[in-house]
Amino acid sequence: MIQCEGLVKIYKAADLEVFALQGLDMNVEAGELMAIIGNSGSGKSTLLNMLGGLDRPTAGSLTVNGKNMLKMSERDLVSYKRESVGFVWQNNARNLIPYLTALENVELPILLQGRRKRMRALELLEAVGLTHRKNNKLHQLSGGEQQRVAIAIALANEPKLLLADEPTGSLDSRMADQVLDLFRELNRTIGITIVIVTHDPLLAKKVDRVVAIRDGKISSEMLRRKSYAEELEELERGIAAEEE
Ligand code: ADP
Numbered sequence: 001m002i003q004c005e006g007l008v009k010i011y012k013a014a015d016l017e018v019f020a021l022q023g024l025d026m027n028v029e030a031g032e033l034m035a036i037i038g039n040s041g042s043g044k045s046t047l048l049n050m051l052g053g054l055d056r057p058t059a060g061s062l063t064v065n066g067k068n069m070l071k072m073s074e075r076d077l078v079s080y081k082r083e084s085v086g087f088v089w090q091n092n093a094r095n096l097i098p099y100l101t102a103l104e105n106v107e108l109p110i111l112l113q114g115r116r117k118r119m120r121a122l123e124l125l126e127a128v129g130l131t132h133r134k135n136n137k138l139h140q141l142s143g144g145e146q147q148r149v150a151i152a153i154a155l156a157n158e159p160k161l162l163l164a165d166e167p168t169g170s171l172d173s174r175m176a177d178q179v180l181d182l183f184r185e186l187n188r189t190i191g192i193t194i195v196i197v198t199h200d201p202l203l204a205k206k207v208d209r210v211v212a213i214r215d216g217k218i219s220s221e222m223l224r225r226k227s228y229a230e231e232l233e234e235l236e237r238g239i240a241a242e243e244e
């Protein structure tokens with residue numbers, strides 16, 4: 001789906017240059033659930049923003065669906081991020097409206113964006129397991145539930161790629177687990193490709209592939225023996241066999 005080769009990103013601030021990515025090589029396969037881990041300042045968010053077309057690399061090559069992002073027109077870049085990518089952040093809750101219900105929070109951006117292709121708000125809430133909370137005001141929901149609302153909104157456009165930057169950063173470990181379970185579920189049921197940036201190694205253990213980044217380069221990579229989806233399928237086959 002995405003290939004990065006020798007990816008470089010330099011931020012220029014006043015007379016200072018920050019080398020955020022320093023020749024990074026990485027691929028994202030369609031349908032995978034992967035995590036990018038690394039210390040603060042290692043370039044995780046920078047990389048995620050490049051993958052989502054929020055910002056352009058300075059040099060190297062970043063190919064998305066066969067197109068090089070460095071050469072892509074502004075118009076193509078805008079349609080790529082609007083149509084193909086969903087974003088989830090650490091503090092999504094800040095972009096949600098506390099005195100509207102969960103359902104209204106999902107309906108609002110859909111209406112505002114007037115998206116052609118879109119899932120209806122109720123279906124989206126169902127997809128994130130929040131049907132029972134649809135009429136609750138947002139401020140009545142837990143942090144984890146609010147994050148689910150944000151994920152529902154990110155899915156409205158039926159993106160092929162979901163990018164999540166520290167999506168559990170402000171949640172306790174139990175809620176973080178639930179949000180991660182939701183990512184796994186979505187990856188499995190709708191086949192969406194998901195890239196999660198996190199500095200939590202425990203969270204990273206639960207995805208199919210982990211890529212570690214250090215000083216703007218990939219420092220190591222770990223692949224699970226089996227994908228989580230495969231493990232779940234095996235488990236389900238086992239249960240079905242027992243029932244027979
Ligand atoms: P991480 O998400 O891993 O914490 P970032 O990608 O945010 O790392 O940052 C990588 C480096 O780039 C850091 O040194 C950071 O200070 C710098 N940086 C990030 N964004 C900008 C920006 N907009 N302007 C200047 N420097 C930036």
Ligand code: MG
Nearest residue numbers: 044045046165
């Ligand atoms: Mg970051």
